[in-house]
Amino acid sequence: MRAIMIDHVGGPEVLQMVDMVEPPLQPHEIRIEHAAIGLNFIDIYQRSGLYPMALPARLGLEAAGVVVETGRDVSRFKLGDRVAYCSTPGAYAERNSVPEALAVAIPADVSFEIAAAAMLKGLTAEFLCRRIWPLAPGDRVLVHAAAGGVGGMLTQWLNHLGITVIGVVGSAAKAQIAERQGCHHVLLSDGDDIAARVQQITGGEGVKVVYDSVGAATFDASLASLARRGLFVSFGNASGPAPAFEPGRLMRGGSLFLTRPTLFDYLRAPGELDSAAADLFDVIKSGAVKIDIGQSFALADIAKAHTALASRQTTGATVIRP
Ligand SMILES: NC(=O)c1ccc[n+]([C@@H]2O[C@H](COP(=O)([O-])OP(=O)(O)OC[C@H]3O[C@@H](n4cnc5c(N)ncnc54)[C@H](OP(=O)(O)O)[C@@H]3O)[C@@H](O)[C@H]2O)c1
Structure with a gap:
């Protein structure tokens, strides 16, 4: 064969x-x-x-x-x-x-x-939106690579659960796809200041969960986008692995949580x-x-x-x- x-x-x-x-x-x-x-x-x-x-x-x-x-x-x-x-x-x-x-x-x-x-990709979306953290309708989350394989399925499933999704994509064409798939707000990774736009959209509160599959390039913006006691889900390395970091950053960000999950453990x-x-x-x-x-x-x-x-x-x- x-x-x-x-x-x-x-x-x-x-x-x-x-x-x-x-x-x-x-x-x-x-x-x-x-x-x-x-x-x-x-x-x-x-x-x-x-x-x-x-x-x-x-x-x-x-x-x-x-x-x-x-x-x-x-x-x-x-x-x-x-x-x-x-x-x-x-x-x-x-x-x-x-x-x-x-x-x-x-x-x-x-x-x-x-x-x-x-x-x-769909089973990854399943554990990310339903089993990693308790989310309730009306909660706001940030999804990187929102027009990608996992990102598109995750966005739709979150939307189905009543979650407000802010998606990040790499081009205007991908922004249209992300909107079609139920992103309530779409940001461009190479044009928007992601953390500033998230704070603006959420009235300064930040999002409850960030789903970050991009890794190195998005780590800082993801941390800065979280609400107090929010969860950083670092689940991929499309731009390279997320950096080593000092846990005190979680405290200074507002008693944040961070997880680095893999589907196979779920x-x-x-x-x-x-x-x-x-x-x-x-x-x-x-x-x-x-x-x-x-x-x-x-x-x-x-x-x-x-x-x-x-x-x-x-x-x-x-x-x-x-
Ligand atoms: N932890 C787990 O269990 C688990 C399971 C499945 C998948 N994953 C992760 O989920 C992510 C998505 O997987 P996928 O197969 O569905 O891929 P994908 O999202 O369809 O493709 C990756 C996307 O990442 C974005 N990206 C941003 N910076 C990039 C860079 N420097 N190089 C390449 N891509 C970049 C691009 O979207 P834009 O152009 O819109 O930025 C690209 O289309 C991957 O990081 C993967 O490792 C994790």
Whole structure:
């Protein structure tokens, strides 16, 4: 089967298409013939070495497809089932073997493309808006990269919960997308003084939560945008990792909290993946969260997909065709 591998870290050029023999299936695994693969910023961190992996490595964490083989201890799935997953390496391939506990069934009225686009990013939006901090209708939050994959789903879900969303985007075209997805206010990262505009919009109070996936470039503005006792959620490094900082800044900012979460810690307890995925598919089916697939690439063009995502050229989610 064809798969993408890296044997050293670096730029998009290290992504190599290889013909490989599929590993034997373990007793608790299912083999999935991919119909659609999700592209995520974490793939870039793994490719570049920011998140180290044992090499050589297969990349990609998220895909949707059909079960074509089951291990002898598999009890949840059978041949022909439509499934998706978001936490097993090797998704950049025609097929992948996945522990059955890490896969979920795709509802009949959700397409493979939507499932592949939504699993990792939508489940991230789910824990960020519903489980990380108690939010109530009328609360105000700040979302960076609001027209991106996670940002677009998070904005819509927050909006659905009655939260007032201030979104930050990198261009006027992305501002239109963010507005369409329910941002109540949209700021431009290279034109607006983000913290000053947030203080203006909130009457000097600041926002209850900042969702910051941009990292290095936005850290100071994010801290300065928070209300007293607000929460800084630093959940990504699109511009580079957030800096080391002195905890006294949290006190001076108004007894602030800071968390640096990862989705996988929010899917760890028994039942958490199934329950979060069921809630995600519910908001997709109801139309509360519309999955915007901004672009797609063939698997052979994976380097182009990485370049586009890393250079801020994409909007919404990106799907890879196996
Ligand atoms: N912690 C977790 O569990 C978790 C899970 C999933 C994703 N994430 C994080 O969530 C973020 C979004 O992931 P995604 O896959 O949906 O990507 P994405 O948001 O679609 O793409 C990243 C966006 O970040 C913005 N950005 C700002 N400065 C940038 C820079 N210097 N270089 C590149 N992009 C920059 C760009 O939007 P503008 O042009 O509008 O600025 C860009 O489109 C990533 O940081 C990812 O690591 C975290």
